[in-house]
Amino acid sequence: QVQLVESGGGLVQAGGSLRLSCAASGRTLSSYGVGWFRQAPGKERDIVAGINSSGRSTYYADSVKGRFTISRDNAKNTVYLQMSNLKPEDTAVYYCAARVSHYSILESGYDYWGQGTQVTVSS
Helix, strand or coil, X not given: CCEEEEECCEEEECCCCEEEEEEEECCCHHXXXXXXXXXXXCCCEEEEEEECCCCCCEEECCCCCCCEEEEEEHHHCEEEEEECCCCHHHCEEEEEEXXXXXXXXXXXXXXXXXXXXXEEEEC
């Protein structure tokens, strides 16, 4: 079992930055691909970014390309999502999820989920 805990969310003004962390326990995260998803009120949960177990392959949704960066520190068992130039439309609950080896862009592809962290961007 892998337990995931997100942190780093909060309230920020448009144009600001936040760094989310996804810390794992129970097993080493180095064997797992990780995805960051977000869900805004009344909307489906969508992929934001993904990173494979080695960190050599990443994915970004078009809406965040050039603004968000996913990275991982396997020594710390943590995956990060650096978010810059935030927009009000980035407001959502952000979740990290893990699956063996490679990330998936599909929500159904993941075995483990965190509880989420709220990000609110004011205009």
